[in-house]
Amino acid sequence: MTGLRERKKQRTRLAIQEQALALFGRDGYENTTIKQIAAAAEVSERTFFRYFPTKEDVVTWDGLDLSFAVRFRAQPATDSTFDAVRATLLETFTDLSPTEQRRLRERVVLMTSVPPLRALLLDQLVGTGHAIARLVADRIGAEPGDPGVRALVGAVVGAAFAAVLAVPEHPDTDFATLLDETLEHLSVMPTVE
The missing domain is CATH 1.10.357.10 (Tetracycline Repressor, domain 2)
Structure with missing residues (x-):
C-alpha cells in the first residue's frame, strides 16, 4: 500500500499529464508550451519539472x-x-x-x-x-x-x-x-x- 505522500505525488503527476494531453489535443503537441501545461494543471513550472524533466516525458510516462x-x-x-x-x-x-x-x-x-x-x-x-x-x-x-x-x-x-x-x-x-x-x-x- 502506498503512503499518502506517494498518492499525492501520483495525483499531481496524473493531473499534469491530463492537462498536457488536453492541450496537445486542442492546440497540437508542438504548439503547446510547458508554461501552458503548468498553468492548466495549476502548478508552477518548477513543479512541472519535478515530475517531468521534459515535455516529452509528460507523454511517455x-x-x-x-x-x-x-x-x-x-x-x-x-x-x-x-x-x-x-x-x-x-x-x-x-x-x-x-x-x-x-x-x-x-x-x-x-x-x-x-x-x-x-x-x-x-x-x-x-x-x-x-x-x-x-x-x-x-x-x-x-x-x-x-x-x-x-x-x-x-x-x-x-x-x-x-x-x-x-x-x-x-x-x-x-x-x-x-x-x-x-x-x-x-x-x-x-x-x-
Missing part, C-alpha cells in the same frame, strides 16, 4: 512497469513463459479504468504521430523489453541475454509495437484487445521454458 512485474511474478508456475507474459499484459491493460484507457490511447496516438515522440516510443519499448527479459530470465533460471529469452521478449515487444501502431487505425478497440489479438498469432510459436 506511465506507471505500468511496477504493476507488470508484480502481476508477472504472480502467474502460475505451470503456465508456459509466453502464456505468463501474455496473461500479464492482458491483465495489466484490461484492468485500466476508462479514464486510463482514454489517456493511454491519447498518448499512443501522440507517440505514433509526432516524430520526436516516435523515437522515444522506440526507446520505451526497448526499456520495457529489458525489464521483461529480466523477469523472464528469473522465472526460467536463465540470463536476460540468453538467446531463448531474447527471442521470446523480442517477439512480445514486436507484437506490442504492432499493437501500438494499430491504435490510431482502430479507434473503437481498446489496447488490450489489439495487443491480445496480435499475441494470439505468436501463441502457436514454440516458447522458452
